[in-house]
Amino acid sequence: MYLTTLKLKKDKEISIYRKHPWIFSGAFFDIPKTIEDGETVRVLSYDDKFLAIGHYQGGGSIAVRILTYKDIPIDQNFWNDTISNAVLYRKNLGLLDDAHTNTYRLQHGEGDGIPGLIIDIYNDLAVIQCHSIGVHRCYNQIAEAILSCYKSKIDSIYIRSKDTLPEIYGKKIVDTFYSGSKEETIILENSVKFKINIITGQKTGFFLDQRENRALLNYFSKDKTVLNCFCYTGGFSIYALMAGATKVDSVDSSQKAMDLLEENLLLNTFAGDHQSYCANVLHFLTDDTIPDYDIVIVDPPAFAKSIHKRHNAVLAYKRLNTLALRKVKNGGFLCTFSCSQVVGTQLFYDTIVSAGIEAGKKVRVVRSLSQGPDHPINLFHPEGHYLKGLMLYVED
Numbered sequence: 001m002y003l004t005t006l007k008l009k010k011d012k013e014i015s016i017y018r019k020h021p022w023i024f025s026g027a028f029f030d031i032p033k034t035i036e037d038g039e040t041v042r043v044l045s046y047d048d049k050f051l052a053i054g055h056y057q058g059g060g061s062i063a064v065r066i067l068t069y070k071d072i073p074i075d076q077n078f079w080n081d082t083i084s085n086a087v088l089y090r091k092n093l094g095l096l097d098d099a100h101t102n103t104y105r106l107q108h109g110e111g112d113g114i115p116g117l118i119i120d121i122y123n124d125l126a127v128i129q130c131h132s133i134g135v136h137r138c139y140n141q142i143a144e145a146i147l148s149c150y151k152s153k154i155d156s157i158y159i160r161s162k163d164t165l166p167e168i169y170g171k172k173i174v175d176t177f178y179s180g181s182k183e184e185t186i187i188l189e190n191s192v193k194f195k196i197n198i199i200t201g202q203k204t205g206f207f208l209d210q211r212e213n214r215a216l217l218n219y220f221s222k223d224k225t226v227l228n229c230f231c232y233t234g235g236f237s238i239y240a241l242m243a244g245a246t247k248v249d250s251v252d253s254s255q256k257a258m259d260l261l262e263e264n265l266l267l268n269t270f271a272g273d274h275q276s277y278c279a280n281v282l283h284f285l286t287d288d289t290i291p292d293y294d295i296v297i298v299d300p301p302a303f304a305k306s307i308h309k310r311h312n313a314v315l316a317y318k319r320l321n322t323l324a325l326r327k328v329k330n331g332g333f334l335c336t337f338s339c340s341q342v343v344g345t346q347l348f349y350d351t352i353v354s355a356g357i358e359a360g361k362k363v364r365v366v367r368s369l370s371q372g373p374d375h376p377i378n379l380f381h382p383e384g385h386y387l388k389g390l391m392l393y394v395e396d
């Protein structure tokens with residue numbers, strides 16, 4: 001099949017030799033006027049050596065997202081190989097055929113070698129979420145590849161890209177089932193049950209990247225009081241209760257999430273008390289009538305979605321964490337996270353240092369936390385390390 005060829009300027013191939021999957025528009029010699037967003041293109045060096053195949057998308061600083069460094073067609077075989085390879089990786093991690101966990105991320109964008117493609121598996125449901133128009137154009141082949149790998153284990157595949165594609169394309173599409181029509185399921189994550197709605201839930205339905213961090217609570221929650229800030233449908237809350245917490249308070253501003261949390265509480269068996277607060281976390285943390293907790297969890301949405309928002313995001317993380325540190329009892333723990341890609345590990349750490357000083361507490365780092373291994377980081381694309389967390393031991 002004929003593909004448009006894009007040629008790089010002299011010496012611009014270095015990042016491709018270093019296997020970084022993005023090529024910025026300024027690196028190209030000339031971009032033909034006839035090229036369409038989403039087109040699959042062949043990338044050549046200044047001296048006409050083949051370098052890569054990728055998807056073109058104008059309008060932003062990244063012009064090409066690389067799919068492969070081999071000169072091969074992007075056809076059904078390519079997608080079958082991509083999905084089989086992703087499945088094999090999860091199998092080798094022990095995530096397939098696990099009696100305690102039937103949910104995981106199957107494709108994590110650049111981390112799994114396909115920029116712009118997210119696939120989450122929720123028991124018998126799969127959600128494909130595209131972040132580039134090039135990948136969106138391939139969703140039929142991607143869905144077929146999932147069906148041929150999973151066979152009858154997958155009941156329904158939902159394509160949910162309206163909010164993640166660039167707005168000009170997002171507004172032209174509707175989210176839709178590729179196969180089946182089942183929108184809800186119950187997942188098992190480390191033996192904890194959660195109800196998932198893949199149409200109305202946030203992102204693709206659940207925050208799978210926190211699975212291992214939620215499991216950490218098993219070691220620390222017995223006989224403790226826990227505050228879960230930004231609780232969504234109660235992930236950390238229910239783990240803590242299952243691990244023997246005596247009392248868990250969950251705070252989120254979304255009533256829809258809190259409604260699902262109530263259903264999730266009913267799905268699981270535990271003895272401790274639970275209380276939901278549909279509120280702004282910042283207001284909750286500044287309410288002096290609320291007592292301190294043994295464990296506080298802070299997992300906010302990304303405060304900075306772009307580099308321009310980073311400064312304000314850092315100020316917001318500092319304020320939030322200062323308040324959260326003050327809500328921890330002497331000898332308790334704070335687990336705090338940032339999922340802003342543009343706030344790097346060191347900047348997040350420094351922000352927490354500054355919150356620690358402001359809060360006037362003595363603080364030890366118990367563990368550094370990250371996204372689970374089904375959200376892998378491509379070695380050559382450090383930007384993929386978006387979830388940073390710290391577990392802190394806090395004393396007065």
Ligand code: SAH
Pocket residue numbers: 202206207210230231232233234235236251252253254257279280281282299300301
């Ligand atoms: N920790 C959760 C995921 C959190 S996602 C889990 O393990 O599943 C972030 C959540 O923050 C969302 O549910 C969103 O509704 C909520 N949120 C955003 N801004 C908020 C605010 N100011 N106060 C309370 N909740 C907020």
